[in-house]
Amino acid sequence: MTSDTDWLSLVPRSVRTAPADLLAVVVVAVLTCGAVTLPGVRDTPLRVVLGLPFVLFVPGYAVIAALFPESGPAVAASGDADAAGRTGIDGLERVALSFGTSVALVSALGLLLNFTPWGLRLVPIVVAIGLLTVAAAVVGSRRRAALPEGERFGVPVRSSLPNDPNPFSSGSRTDAAFAVVLVLCLALAVGVGGYMVAAPGSGESFSEIYVLTGNQSGDLAAEDYPTELTAGEPTSLTVAVGNHEGTATDYVVVSQLQRVRVANNTTTVLEREALTRYRPSVEANATWRTEHAVTPTMTGDRLRLTYLLYEGSAPAEPTAANAYQSVHLWVNVTAPDSASS
Incomplete structure (x- = not known):
């Protein structure tokens, strides 16, 4: 013993x-x-x-x-x-x-x-x-x-x-x-x-997408977005993707202009116009930005300008339901003749 x-x-x-x-x-x-x-x-x-x-x-x-x-x-x-x-x-x-x-x-x-x-x-x-x-x-x-x-x-x-x-x-x-x-x-x-x-833990991993626009001082900010657009005329917005996944990631950003109907807390897309796609590769803990000249052809009130974020590749029919992340703005788009009058 x-x-x-x-x-x-x-x-x-x-x-x-x-x-x-x-x-x-x-x-x-x-x-x-x-x-x-x-x-x-x-x-x-x-x-x-x-x-x-x-x-x-x-x-x-x-x-x-x-x-x-x-x-x-x-x-x-x-x-x-x-x-x-x-x-x-x-x-x-x-x-x-x-x-x-x-x-x-x-x-x-x-x-x-x-x-x-x-x-x-x-x-x-x-x-x-x-x-x-x-x-x-x-x-x-x-x-x-x-x-x-x-x-x-x-x-x-x-x-x-x-x-x-x-x-x-x-x-x-x-x-x-x-x-x-x-x-x-x-x-x-x-x-x-x-x-x-x-080797401390890296915490929760995620990606984010957001839209910025220039404010009165010339800086990019998430405020005072344009709400009145004219069909066929470009409106500048900045799209940003932040990578917090802990590793370099390939993304697809899909931009759409959607005509929707909201009833009983349910949103139904009636018509959609594809605007553009981006395929950025973003390093870990980095942010990718690009300027998007939004040039719509669809006209109407309360249209939804939507950006859909996917990791890797996007499906054949991109929607807010199958996107990894999404962000949208509400805009009114008028015909050129209506805008000039």
């Missing part, structure tokens, strides 16, 4: 003596960060299984542990005469506050991230919650350690790894098994943390 005892002694004392509930909180935080960043794992149900408690319970529990390291007055029933005067909270109050605090913390972190360069995206949110959880768990562990053992909050299981010289004796097999699991989780945590530092 000497070799087993020596192997267990390699675990830092701060880990062996840390509360089991806070160690579990740290492990859940690290595993969740891995579940949303590691390829092959982030698309599995494990992401949801770990994500729900990670968002709804874990950060609040860690913060409550840091704020209230003392055991609650409920222990008075066990004969502790000093318990009634303690300021701690009991287990039921701790669980209830953990849920409420988690919701408040996650909402506040999301609001703060929305004003940072990282934005309100999955990986920054998960990393921020994880860092807050680990920091609160460390503070909570230190505050508990500063209290007399009889006043510390503890879970119904033993809250630390065994200090028994022979941890694999018949009376401590459960603690020994917990020690093995903990060491494995810590090794996994180090691996996940190293991966997240060396």
Whole structure:
């Protein structure tokens, strides 16, 4: 048994003596960060299984542990005469506050991230919650350690790894098994943390298409679009495609002028005029722009000038329903004679 005892002694004392509930909180935080960043794992149900408690319970529990390291007055029933005067909270109050605090913390972190360069995206949110959880768990562990053992909050299981010289004796097999699991989780945590530092996740991938026009100062802006067009006469617009797919992508942009009927929240295309097509190749995280001289021949009021975006190739009959992305403007097109009169 000497070799087993020596192997267990390699675990830092701060880990062996840390509360089991806070160690579990740290492990859940690290595993969740891995579940949303590691390829092959982030698309599995494990992401949801770990994500729900990670968002709804874990950060609040860690913060409550840091704020209230003392055991609650409920222990008075066990004969502790000093318990009634303690300021701690009991287990039921701790669980209830953990849920409420988690919701408040996650909402506040999301609001703060929305004003940072990282934005309100999955990986920054998960990393921020994880860092807050680990920091609160460390503070909570230190505050508990500063209290007399009889006043510390503890879970119904033993809250630390065994200090028994022979941890694999018949009376401590459960603690020994917990020690093995903990060491494995810590090794996994180090691996996940190293991966997240060396190859952080790229977040959600997407493409976008939008239309710009020159404003009064001569800059391109998504406002003050022309609404009155004349058949046969060009009107200049700028079409832009943004590639956030993480890799170079070939696109097809289809421009149409459509006569539509809107009834009962349903839009039906009655007639369509093909205007032009573009086939840009856009590098990752780049934006392609081109000037489109819109020269319609169809006339009418409330016509829909539509731009359809496809990856790779476009179908034989491009529509808004089968497009990857689309954007449209409402315009009135008049005949040249009507415009001059």
